[in-house]
Amino acid sequence: MAAVMLQGTGSDVGKSVLVAGLCRLFANRGLKVLPFKPQNMSNNAAVTADGGEIGRAQALQAMACRAELSTDMNPVLIKPQSDTGAQVIVHGKVLGQLGAADYQGRKGELLGAVLESYARLRGRADLVVVEGAGSPAEINLRRGDIANMGFARAAGVPVILVGDIDRGGVIASLVGTRVVIDPDDAAMIRGFLINKFRGDVRLFDDGYAEIARRTGWPGLGVVPWIAAARQLPAEDGVVLETARRSEGAVTIAVPMLSRIANFDDFDPLIHEPGVRLVFVPPGQAIPADAALIILPGTKATIADLAFLRAQGWDIDIAAHVRRGGHLLGICGGYQMLGHSITDPQGIEGPDRSAAGLGYLPVTTRLTDDKRLTATTGTSLADGAAFAGYEIHSGRTTFDPDVDPGTAPLLRLADGSHDGATTADGRIAGCYIHGLFNDARQRAAWLARLGVASDGVDQAQRVDVALDALAAALAETVDSEQIMTMAGTAR
Known part of the structure; x- marks a missing residue:
């Protein structure tokens, strides 16, 4: 069975949305696709059919796959309750409360639970699209990692590294990641994507080529700023002050x-x-x-x-x-x-x-x-x-x-x-x-x-946006190369 993992140069580079878009893109081509995120940190949770809870980003990705929610899609969910402590959810159920330092020391113990869930998903799908968390460049957190390279290497899943050009410094972010991570981790990365590009993409041709030259990773596409993505739910509360507002009477x-x-x-x-x-x-x-x-x-x-x-x-x-x-x-x-x-x-x-x-x-x-x-x-x-x-x-x-x-x-x-x-x-x-x-x-x-309502069901609005997102990715991303990299030629 095939799998590919998207990791990012940092948080909020658009991994969740890109995974959702790729899930819908490949599902529209007739593949049975399922999403997976080994570890998520979010207070936005969804209820699954098997009576547990997972991050809402994985619920969106499951919708993109047209698949029923399962706790296997997000086996470890961390729900912050204070600045230093959180509730730990494993396979959809509360494991207990842990301080941040305690969790960092014990997270490696959860790799078995992560790999169990991943194996079950692989047995049910043609393709599993995996989302990392944070960044593999956070090398201070690498020991016992289950969210990024720790999982990728344990499961043998090839990685695509995503950089966000909208926030600036994307060349340094991608090249810098290549410099600071372990060579065996770097070997798991098979290509990179540039996300949230605005303007004439030809102006970035030299930068794109320089990233490939300095990292040795091939570029898999430059994804534009996609308007349809604004119709999708955001996972991270940091966007609330800016993106999540509207204007009306x-x-x-x-x-x-x-x-x-x-x-x-x-x-x-x-x-x-x-x-x-x-x-x-x-x-x-x-x-x-x-x-x-x-x-x-x-x-x-x-x-x-x-x-x-x-x-x-x-x-x-x-x-x-x-x-x-x-x-x-x-x-x-x-x-x-x-x-x-x-x-x-x-x-x-x-x-x-x-x-x-x-x-x-x-x-x-x-x-x-x-x-x-x-x-x-x-x-x-x-x-x-x-x-x-x-x-x-x-x-x-x-x-x-x-x-x-x-x-x-x-x-x-x-x-x-x-x-x-x-x-x-x-x-x-x-x-x-x-x-x-x-x-x-x-x-x-x-x-x-x-106030009169627009009369649109939210599920319908999101479904239309997912199709638009998938269509945009089909035009800008080397999806055939991604499928080959993942291990499927369909």
Whole structure:
């Protein structure tokens, strides 16, 4: 079976998008393609059919392959909970909490789990397209590596090195990588790609040739800045302040919590022409003209509730509610809208509890029984359909007697209820990620703000973008050479 791995000269060079594009390109040629990322670090997670969780970038890549999600596609997922510690997910399940230094010392122990997953995928596919993490030039992290060259050499997978010309210094990045990495690691690299090129590509001919001369690696193409890529969900939260915003008549504001999670919940709103979606960075006030404030999911609810208050956002929210504005909490944001959050088992850290913002009659108790499930249903108020997923450790109790007139927000497909809403519908919360993906549900929310929806399901939008991405790669990348390199001539 065939495989090829894309590694980058650094983070955010576009590896995830290129892997998705190549997956769709080769799938459109009739190959059975599957994505793989040995180790991912992200608080954006997706729920798999086998009851686990993987990085959402691999969920996008699986969609590009037209394949069902599997925990084997991302066997090790690191979910940061603080600046020095993280939750470690192996084969879709929580292994435990580790500090950064502890994980660096123990990550080599997970190579067996990584290779098990990779072997299972290879047995089910004509081609596996692998994504690295960070950069192989981070030689201080090379010992015990399972994300880049440690995996590539253990599994015998050829590597394509990706450089991002848009950020500048791409020649030095590629040539410098060749200089600093171990010669046996360098031997795994069979070619390079230039990504995010703007302008006349002929102007880079000399630079392209110089990279090949100095590294000994052949160039496999110069990928232009592809507009369709902006329709795809971003994996890394560093893009929120720049790329993830839109302009329209009605403002929806999302405070950027320090451990914000699953922020692609809001991608469908970015594309709505009547919406101005603003991610509010720390240190800035929530816009007073916001029609709707959405508190997003977070990997550390109690810590981020304190973070929210430290920014003064609780005061902004209170003023917003007094003005009659709408307020929605999703997952951790829903928990914050309640009266209290307790963490007796120390799921997020030291045993503690916190008073919530007090807008909904709910209380939350964090437990180690993590709920991971795909979810469908309808809104109780208007019958609008949704299809999303739940991924949370908290168990939330709704008590309408505390605030008469409040009611559950959603009816799930099994007949149970989720979430809570005030009688006037202006304040609400629920556990459902992907709530706005279904055009009908999104249209119902926008109607409350006096905005018409574009009526496009998010899955349809992404699918069209993946085809456009694959078509662009077909024109600019030596796909035949990549298939030969991977071990397939189809």
